[in-house]
Amino acid sequence: MEKDNNKNKRVIVIVISILLVIILVLGLTFAYLRTELSGSEQIVKVGTLDLILDETSEGISLDNAIGLSDNKGMSTTPSTFELKNNGSKAVDYIIYLDDNTIEETDTRIDDKYLKYNLNKNGEDSGATLLTSIGSNPNRVLDMGTIEGKSTNKYSLNLWITDEVDGNYSGHVFSGKLRVEVSQKRPGAGETIIANLTSGDTFDDGVDTFITGEDPNNYIWYSGKLWRAVSVNNKAKTTKLVTQWNISATTYNPDNQTNFAGSYMEEWLNDTSIDGFLGNLRDYENFIVTDAKWNATLDATSLGSITRPRDDGTIVTDAVGLLNMYEYQSSYHGTTYSNGYLNNGLYWWTLTPYNSSGVRCVYSNGDAGNNSPSGSSNGVRPSINLKSSVRIADGDGTIDNPYRLNGDNDTNLSGTLLSSRYSGEYIRFGNDENNLYRIVSHENGSGTKIVSDQPLKSSGNFLSSVFDSNSSVSYSSSNTIGAFLNGEYLTNYVDTTYSDMIEDSTTWYLGTVGSGTSYKLAKYTDTNMSSTTSSTIDAKVGLLRFGELMAGQFDRNENNTNYWTLTPYNTSIVRDVYSSGIADYTYPTGADGVRPSINLKSNVQIINGDGTKERPFEIALQ
Numbered sequence: 273m274e275k276d277n278n279k280n281k282r283v284i285v286i287v288i289s290i291l292l293v294i295i296l297v298l299g300l301t302f303a304y305l306r307t308e309l310s311g312s313e314q315i316v317k318v319g320t321l322d323l324i325l326d327e328t329s330e331g332i333s334l335d336n337a338i339g340l341s342d343n344k345g346m347s348t349t350p351s352t353f354e355l356k357n358n359g360s361k362a363v364d365y366i367i368y369l370d371d372n373t374i375e376e377t378d379t380r381i382d383d384k385y386l387k388y389n390l391n392k393n394g395e396d397s398g399a400t401l402l403t404s405i406g407s408n409p410n411r412v413l414d415m416g417t418i419e420g421k422s423t424n425k426y427s428l429n430l431w432i433t434d435e436v437d438g439n440y441s442g443h444v445f446s447g448k449l450r451v452e453v454s455q456k457r458p459g460a461g462e463t464i465i466a467n468l469t470s471g472d473t474f475d476d477g478v479d480t481f482i483t484g485e486d487p488n489n490y491i492w493y494s495g496k497l498w499r500a501v502s503v504n505n506k507a508k509t510t511k512l513v514t515q516w517n518i519s520a521t522t523y524n525p526d527n528q529t530n531f532a533g534s535y536m537e538e539w540l541n542d543t544s545i546d547g548f549l550g551n552l553r554d555y556e557n558f559i560v561t562d563a564k565w566n567a568t569l570d571a572t573s574l575g576s577i578t579r580p581r582d583d584g585t586i587v588t589d590a591v592g593l594l595n596m597y598e599y600q601s602s603y604h605g606t607t608y609s610n611g612y613l614n615n616g617l618y619w620w621t622l623t624p625y626n627s628s629g630v631r632c633v634y635s636n637g638d639a640g641n642n643s644p645s646g647s648s649n650g651v652r653p654s655i656n657l658k659s660s661v662r663i664a665d666g667d668g669t670i671d672n673p674y675r676l677n678g679d680n681d682t683n684l685s686g687t688l689l690s691s692r693y694s695g696e697y698i699r700f701g702n703d704e705n706n707l708y709r710i711v712s713h714e715n716g717s718g719t720k721i722v723s724d725q726p727l728k729s730s731g732n733f734l735s736s737v738f739d740s741n742s743s744v745s746y747s748s749s750n751t752i753g754a755f756l757n758g759e760y761l762t763n764y765v766d767t768t769y770s771d772m773i774e775d776s777t778t779w780y781l782g783t784v785g786s787g788t789s790y791k792l793a794k795y796t797d798t799n800m801s802s803t804t805s806s807t808i809d810a811k812v813g814l815l816r817f818g819e820l821m822a823g824q825f826d827r828n829e830n831n832t833n834y835w836t837l838t839p840y841n842t843s844i845v846r847d848v849y850s851s852g853i854a855d856y857t858y859p860t861g862a863d864g865v866r867p868s869i870n871l872k873s874n875v876q877i878i879n880g881d882g883t884k885e886r887p888f889e890i891a892l893q
Contacts, residue, residue: 322356339385339434342399346389350427353449360420364662365453366678367415371408372446381432381443383407383691384717390414391427397556401433405554407691410681413449415557416660459659460676461503461510464489464668474604476579479504479511481601485610488668490515492883493679494553495695495710497670499612501598501654508659509560513594517617517650517823518548518695520854524644525787529624531567532587534644535789536620538798539818540591540653545712546794548653549591551694551820553679560656565592569624570631574600574608574639592654593622596631596639608637616827617852619650635828635851645787650823650852671885681881689719689875689890694820696882697724699889701765704728707887711821717873718774722821726834726864727764733832738859744845745781746837748810756812756867764867772892774870779813781806783839784846790818793838813837813868817846817854824852833857834864 340348357363374380386402390413405411418424430445458466465473465480467488474481479502482489489500491512498512524534531537543550555561568584570577577597594613599621603611614637623631625641632649634640642649657676666674689698690713698721700708707724714720727734739750748757761770780794782804789798793816796802815822817838824831831850838846840856847857857863874893880886 322354322358324354324356340431341434342387345387345431345433346396346399346429348429348431350389350391350429352425352427354426355418355424355451357418357420357422362417362419363453364417364457364660364677365415365451367413368409368450368452369405369411369413370448370450372448374444374446378444381445382688385432385443386445387431387433389429393425399433402430403691406681407684407687409450409683412554412557412678415678416658457662459503459508459510460491460657460661460663460674461500461659462508463663464491464500464510464674465503467668474601475505476601477505478579479601481598481604482612483602483604483606484612485606486612489612490666490668490670490673491676492666492673493558493676494551494555495693495882497673497884500674501594501602501613504656509563510657510659510661511594511598511654512657513613513654514652516615516825517619517652517852519818519820519823520648520650520848520852521790521818522645522648522784522787523620523630523642526643526645527628529569529627529630529644530585531565531592531622531624532585536593536622536651537587537589539651539790540593541589544800545714546791546800546819548651548820551712552591552655553693555590555655557678558655558657558661558676559590560658561590562588563590563592563656565589565622566595566597567592567622567624568595569626570596571625572596587622590655593620593652594654596621596623599633599639608639611637615652616829617650617824619652619852648817648854684877684881684888685879687877688873688893689871689877689888690717690873692719692877692882692888697880697884697887698882699880699887700769702763704731705764707884709821711815711819711868715774715777715870719871719875720868721871722815722868723866725825726832726866727760733864735832735862736835736865737862738835738845738857740860742843742859744839744842744859745806745808746779746810746814747808748812752814752835752865753808753810753812756814756865757810760812760867772871772875772890773811774872775811776809777811777813777870779808779810779837780804780816781808781837781839782816783841784817785841793817793819811869814866815868822848822854824848824850828852832864834866 383402387399390397472484472487474483481502491498497515499515501511501513503510523536541549565587566580567587568580577600579597602613616635619633621631625631629641630644631641662677664675664677664680666672668674694710694712696710698708705727708721709724711720711722736752738752743750747753782793784793791798796804814837817836828851833847833849836846840846844856845859847863848854875890876893877888878891879889882888
């Protein structure tokens with residue numbers, strides 16, 4: 273049933289006045305070109321490329337509108353435009369949707385109230401929140417390569433969503449299209465390989481693998497540090513894997529070692545606020561969403577594994593894991609323990625070992641296998657970058673990783689933190705505990721964050737019992753909850769930061785036992801039909817089992833075990849070991865503490881770019 277907003281008597285005027293600005297990118301030079309008008313069409317030219325807005329279309333103008341369902345929003349009259357390449361050579365482009373100037377007496381509507389659908393050459397993007405494609409001036413509407421003598425045809429719908437309740441009476445939206453264009457350059461993977469030291473690759477005839485102890489193959493994308501693993505020789509797609517364990521979770525129930533249909537596949541490709549793919553920036557523009565993942569069973573010893581058959585067990589997904597052959601292929605010229613894919617933690621691959629075990633990598637770099645339910649190893653998601661994705665900046669080192677076109681935001685001052693991405697870094701708190709990371713936007717309007725690492729005192733990790741009375745239920749009055757909602761707020765976060773925290777957040781305390789899904793930490797069932805009734809309201813909490821950022825982000829010897837707030841059963845509580853495994857400990861045991869909080873919706877960025885080297889500096893709007 274559609275939401276009835278008439279009773280609220282909200283009056284909304286949304287006007288899109290699409291203006292066209294095109295930028296020719298040559299190195300660091302930006303040349304602004306004039307707009308040419310011709311009849312009923314507005315044309316911008318750069319070389320052989322034209323961007324044409326059809327001014328005969330009605331555009332997007334909503335007067336006295338109410339929130340619309342997705343079906344009705346997508347059926348509104350769209351604005352239409354074309355991108356034409358009249359030349360014979362392919363060129364790269366990025367189309368941005370920027371804010372346009374509004375009257376001083378008007379108030380701009382917040383992006384969180386808006387959804388859009390972009391139809392490109394007959395294919396819809398689907399109803400998508402505007403916040404998912406970045407914030408002004410970095411909203412990436414489309415990007416890619418357009419071949420010579422080709423035309424891309426677009427239509428754009430924009431509407432107020434009925435899914436978010438808020439006061440937007442009298443607010444307006446005005447936008448303009450901006451296009452960055454450059455001559456066609458090599459894809460990301462081709463650039464990375466070309467810049468490597470000689471001998472740091474291995475070509476098996478299908479893929480070119482990056483090898484060695486620490487090659488310059490670091491990439492920063494969507495708030496996470498990745499390593500480029502290989503480039504497909506034909507398609508020129510680039511396989512990436514996260515440098516660290518983004519989370520830790522059960523693979524599947526007992527004796528179910530299949531990747532297809534597993535808890536692991538669900539977590540990686542979950543497009544909800546709780547899953548990995550749903551928090552990945554503008555993924556349809558960056559990654560191959562129908563990639564092929566070879567999950568063929570292989571019990572061969574590491575070092576003797578051959579490329580799995582193309583007619584083996586193939587799973588089609590946007591996100592997967594590395595298989596054992598891909599892991600092995602990164603070690604040419606070095607030892608397993610020293611290779612760049614050994615991050616010093618335990619983590620899953622997607623290769624079954626037999627009918628009861630799934631292969632994994634141990635913290636020393638050796639291969640092993642674990643029960644899919646008895647163990648909860650770390651998760652290192654893997655994706656394939658499209659061949660059209662280009663390098664925008666960086667040199668591939670850990671301190672200056674490659675940045676991608678469309679994910680290399682600048683000028684973020686004044687941007688709401690609620691529009692940013694899981695994994696990005698924030699300066700928050702005091703002294704040695706002043707680095708945090710975005711987890712998600714679970715409550716819709718704010719930003720859930722967590723400390724980058726467990727709390728320290730004078731360089732040593734703090735430890736705490738979960739509850740001295742053996743309770744497995746987190747609360748603001750049990751041992752760890754009382755510390756977090758008392759001493760932590762007083763001594764670790766001063767008033768400058770504590771004023772940014774929501775006064776109360778709902779924390780989900782669902783139980784996740786052996787062989788059960790990560791979803792039960794928050795929901796009553798795996799269909800996610802309703803949230804668990806086991807909840808507590810508090811200002812400060814902890815991460816759940818299997819939640820984003822509930823992994824380890826340093827090697828085993830450099831970190832410590834820490835608590836989650838998820839019970840394993842009535843006697844023990846889930847925690848994350850320093851090795852990267854999610855396990856469980858009696859509540860009277862001692863573990864590290866990673867505070868998690870929800871920041872208010874009006875927290876904005878005043879400086880920084882969200883990387884570890886330049887974390888966001890924030891303030892209340």
